[in-house]
Every structure is written in structure tokens, then in C-alpha cells.
Amino acid sequence: MSLLDIENLSLTIGDTQILTGMELSVAPGEVMGLVGESGSGKSMTALTVMQLLPHAARATGRVSFDGIDILAATEDQMCALRGDDIGMVFQEPMTALNPVKTIGEQVAEGIRWHTRASRAEAEERARKMLDRVGLPSAKFPLSRYPHELSGGQRQRVVIAIACALKPKLLIADEPTTALDVVLQAQILDLLRDLVAESRMGLLLISHDLAVVTEMADRITILRRGEVMEAGDTARTLSEQLHPYTRQLAQASMHVPARTRPHGVGSGQPLLQVEGVTRDYHGRRTSLFKRAPAIRAVDDVSLSMAPGQSVALVGRSGCGKSTLARMILALDRPSSGTIRFRGETITGKSEAELKPARRDMQVVFQDPYGSFDPRQKVEKLVAEPLHVLDKKPTRAERREMVAHALHEVGLDQRDMDKYPHEFSGGQRQRLSIARAIITRPKLVVADEPVSALDVSIRAQILDLFAELNQKLGIAYLFITHDLTVARAITDEVLVMHDGKIVERGKTNEVLDHPQSEAAKALVTAAPDLHRAITRRMQEQG
């Protein structure tokens, strides 16, 4: 018998149809993977089960959990279920915990509420639960506050809250999307163990096919609120009978076609980083004392040829973004020099940097946050033009914006629109248009596709490859996603604790990693091929 049964569920919010005839079931001890692109209704399915939908939402159909009709349940009945029989883990661990309460209070709160246990008893159970999720009392006493923990540690606390009362069903909505691959692997292991321990049902929501394949017994593929295909994970993904399933699988393994970019390795290097170190002041511990300085980047040297595509990979907090900021002259190294096209850019004034700025641009991770919502595309894409020596006329400016939009596959009429009129993928195209408008020689891309759905990610990777060929732009891709590194770069630099610990041809390093850090990344990285093969082997 199923633990959770969703039959013919339809959901509207206001006038928008979110789900149509949704079907899904989870048995005790089973992991059900719910896959789909953003906006497909995955999260809304979870919130329907929790009955935490926005006010304007209307659900019809049948949702039954453990014999209880969820859609007809009163708020009091739901409060009794939530946190006790159904736990939920959310995507963003950085904001999922109350900043003004200790982790002990937050884990114990649900226990006290549901079991009417005394404070001491609840805290004891909270302690055990935190030990269980890998936060031992020596380093993580109950009195810690969320801001004293890292993202991965916070997600462990959220899991402890959700699993504190041994729920029958755990809903995990993109639980690892905000974490780096090594942390992701740890959290997934933890979830797997918790399922095995107490025959808990797990509804795992993700846009990442590889993650779901590694975890789920069965899989449901959702598109625009409708179930495309559902069934045994290994069979569904190996046979790929449904065209959409095939499309998703192909997109997530997509490698852009790249001919050898011209002029690589010839002549003068484009970028030379020599012995660069960056220290940050330690936190002030009292009026006169500071903790020792934190070395974010430690004696890093690298060199890039024109037109070359290089990946800088590493776990979050390894110093890769700090290094990128210094290359972009947005931050000054504590020591060492950075040369761009043979000229030193360290310690230069803003005016002296202008020619260099023209030739290096940046694409950020978040296509939503990197545009001013009140400005039109024309102005946003034209932003870097102020570094040109001669200010373009209005007509010239429109001409250049139109050209840049055309190059990234957008229409020139788009320049009179506002950012909110574009989808996530289109917005990332806008960021790229903004980056290439000055015809730069180097584009630094900081996790440029990790916020995008797989099919859009594939398109954006194609675009990067195409521009590399057509315009001879060199890329420095900063990422923790090895699939991206593999897809689009010639060389890879592995960074760990501020140092570059391994470098070489991308395929060689990723296939035969030598350093501990690189090995950890490669082992932890989810891989669809590998996951399917393993599933098939397990099932014979």
C-alpha cells in the first residue's frame, strides 16, 4: 500500500494552471524522484502535500497520505501531520533557518510541539538527531546560531528538523542544488541512510537527472504541470521511451560541438597570474586583538593563451571567486602580479585600467539578480560601453546592442523590453550579450549555467562554444560542476584551500585525477551514465 497517493491532482493559482491531472505515489521505504524543469510544478506538488500553498491556490483531485485525505483536512489536522509524519527539506539552506534562534531551539521546537516533551527531553532528542546528521556536540553544541555554520552544515540542521520525529514521509525539494558536489554527495548519502534506517518514504525533487538516478527507485517526469512518464528509474532512463525523457537525458549530458579554437597557444599569453596571494583581515576578537588573517588565495600562478577555454574548479569557499575578482581587477592582491595582454593590472588606477576593462568582461551565475529590473535591455546591455574611449552616439549604441543581441540569439526588438519579460535562459543570454558588446578578449564566467535548467543549460553552453569560435574569446569558467568543465574547456585548474593543486588537459585531469581534492570532486560529481549503469547492474 502506498504511503502517499496523488491522483488526478489539478492546481490553479489565480488564473494560472500549475498542475493538470498529476499522478504520483510513494511507498514506505521508497525513494521517488520527481524531475522537471523550473516552473513544471515540482515544488507546488510538494507544497500541496504539505498544504502550505499560497492563498490564491485551488487544488482538486485526491491526495491521500497514510489514509488521510489531505485536500479535505483541516488546518489543525495538517499541523499535526507536518513535522511529525511528514517532514520537509528545502532548497536554500542559507535562509531556511531562523537567524535569531539557536540550532538546538530550532530542532527541539518541533519535538516539543508534537510530543509535549519537556525542554530537557526535547533537547536531548535534538542532540541525538544532530549527532545523527553529522553535527557532533563537541563542535556543534545546541547553542550554535545558524550564521556560525556553513551552507552544508545548515542543510544538515534542516534535515535534523525534518527527521527529528522519524516522519513516515520526507519531502526534499532540491536539497542539494545550492551546495557544491562534495557536500551534495554527503547530504545525499545522509538522506539515503535515513530512508534505510526507518523505512521512511522519500519524495526527492530535483532538476538534476543524475542526482535523481543515483537516489530514486522510481521516477516521475513532470513537464508544465503534467506527468510525461513515470516508472522504474533504471528502465525509464535506459529505454528513454518518451521523447521528453530522451530530451532531458540528452540535454543533461550535452557536450557542445567544438572544433579546435584558432590561435590557441600561439604568441604572447593573454593572461598571466604570478604568485598571487590574497589575505583577509581576521575577525576582531577584542578591542586590540584580531584573529590571524585568512588566506583566501595562496600563491597562485596561471597563464592563459588567447582563445583558450579554461575551467577553474573547486569546492565552495576554495578561493576561486576571489581569484576571479582579482583577475577582473575588482579586488587587489595582497602580493603577486597579474598581467593582462602583457601589461600589469595590479595596483593601477581606475583610469589606467580602462583599456584592460574593455577587453575583459564577466558573466555571473544569477540571471535574475544581475540586472536592474527598472532599466530597459538597451541600457543594460550597453552598460560596458562607458569604457570605450569615444562615447558612441545613440544610433551607434543601438546598432551595437542590436548586433550583440543578434549574436546571442535574441531579437534586436528585445532591446526595448525590461528584464522581467525574459525567461531565465534568455536573461543569461542578455548577460552574455552585455559581456561581448565591447568585443573582449577574455570573459570570466562565474557558474554561468548552474542556475539554469538542463535544456537551457545545453543551449547556453552551445552559445559559449560558438562565440569562442566566432570571436576568439578566451573563457575562464569558474564552476563546481565538472560536466560544465568537461563540456566546454580545454584545460582545467583544480583549486583547494586557496592553492591550485592540479592542472592539465580537462579530460585527462577529470578521468585520472591525481590530487586528493580533484579525486574528491570527481567521485562526488553525479554522472548520469554512471548512475544508470550502476542501477542496471544492481537490478541485474
Place this chain on the structure above:
Amino acid sequence: MTAYLLKRLAIAVATLVLASMVVFAVLEILPGDPARLMLGMNASADQVELLRNQLGLNAPLPWRYLHWTGGLLSLDFGRSYTYSVPVIDLVRERLAVSLPLALIALALSTVIAIPVGLYSASRRGRAGDTVAMGAAQLGVAVPNFWFALMLIYVFAVWLRLVPAGGFPGWSAGVWPALKSLLLPAVALALPQAAILARVTRSALIEVLNEDYIRTARAKGLPYRAVLWRHALRNAMIPVLTILGLQFAFLLAGTIIIENVFYLPGLGRLVFQAITQRDLIVVESVVMLLVAAVIAVNLLVDLSYAVVDPRLRSRQ
């Protein structure tokens, strides 16, 4: 935490010193000679000069500043020119009216505003919210002295529940004294409560959209519990800021309200002292008010750290 505390304290002291210089300088620049005012228009130049010497008005400016601040520190505020009694006695007597008045008003406005803000935020956009926020809008717009007059008309003249003005003194008993402070406190508190309710509401609405509210709901806490346990404390920072600022407005408000209700408080004292050029009283009372406002803001800064653990561990 200690570093945060010391830093706040140092800032408070520096502000106080700066304020004392400004107060002293402003009153020096103002025209009008207190000695002449005390002796009347017919006094001879010699007599005025003699009195100026007695009052110490002819001493050099820095010396007089130091003398004055030194006196303030040892609670010796000097003698009032017009009443010829030590200023400290005047202040002490008046403070017995004004301090309870301000505190009652502050307590009232908090007690009214926070529940109204919670109510409105939890029913955003519904009828209850619209009515409450409409009332708050009215409360912000209506001047407190007009509101005071309406209160007198209804509760003193019409219903005869409380006296229309005056103060019997604490010696007449706690209840009669409190009763005569009740209307003025309400008149002072309501406009402040209106502002505070609006701030509480908007701070709460922002907090209610945070992810951790969803986490709390997913734990199985009912909406009310989430509101009180998780949302309110996080919304307290802007509320505390406004509360601190309002204290200064409350003090300023007492000057008007004490005049409307004929209360012998600090506000009336400073008002009279200004018209009579009783500089030493004006200086002392203004410094006292400044010190009170700075002290309250220091308290607010410290309460931030109590509310938000992130401030405690930051430098």
C-alpha cells in the same frame, strides 16, 4: 560582544560631549542679557555689570563651558536666574511629572502598536487590516494637541471621568496623580502608536516571506505560533529603531501636551525658562533631555545585540 558594547558606549559619550558644546554655543549666540532681564529695564549699567560678575557671565568662554559641564557632572546645575533656587531642585520636582508621563506614553504606544501590527500583518489585505491601517493613518495625521483637546472634551468635560488638567502632586496619592497623567499620556501615545503599528506591520510582512517561516510552518507550528515565536523577534530591529527615535519625539511632545493639560512638568519649565531668558535652566533641561535621548538610543543599540545574535559575534 564586549567590543560592540564598548564601541556603542564610546559613541554615546562622544555624542553627549558634542551636544553639550552645541547647546552651550547656541545659547551664547542668542541675543538677550540675563543680568539685564533679572534687574529690569531701569537698572544702571554698573548694577548690571556687578550682577554679570556675580553670575560669572564675564568669565572667558572656555572656562565657563568647563565650569558648566563640570557642574553638570556633579549634578550642580547652578541657580535659576528667575526663581533663585538651585536648578537641580526645579528639575527634580518637574521630572516627577514628566518622566512618568513619557514612560506611560511609551509603554502605551508599544502595547497598542505591536498587537495591532501583528493583527494587520497576519491579515494582510483583508478587512481587519484595512480598518486598522486606516485608523493608523488617521493617528499619524492628527496633531496630538488637537487630539488632547478632544480627549479633554469627551473624558473630562462630558463623562467627567478624569480631571481636565493640572496635577495634584504625588503627595496626593498615587491614583489621583496617575489619573491626571492618563489623558496626556494617551494623547502623547496614540500618534506614536500609529507610526509604530505601521512599522511593525511592514517589518512583519517582510519577515513572513522569509524561508525560515516556511521551515517553521513545515515543523507543524500553527500560524499564530509562527507569528509570535519566529516572525516577531526578527521584525523587532526596525521596530526598536523607531521606538528609540520616538522617545525623542515623546519628550518634545511633552512641551505641547503639558501646556494643554497645565502639567507642571519639564516641558512647561523649559518653555517658561525660554520666555524669561533663564539661560541656566534652559541649558540644564535641554542637556538633560539630550542625555535621556542618547541613553535611550544606547539601550536600543544594546537591545539589537540581544535580539540578533549576528550582531553579537560581529566586530
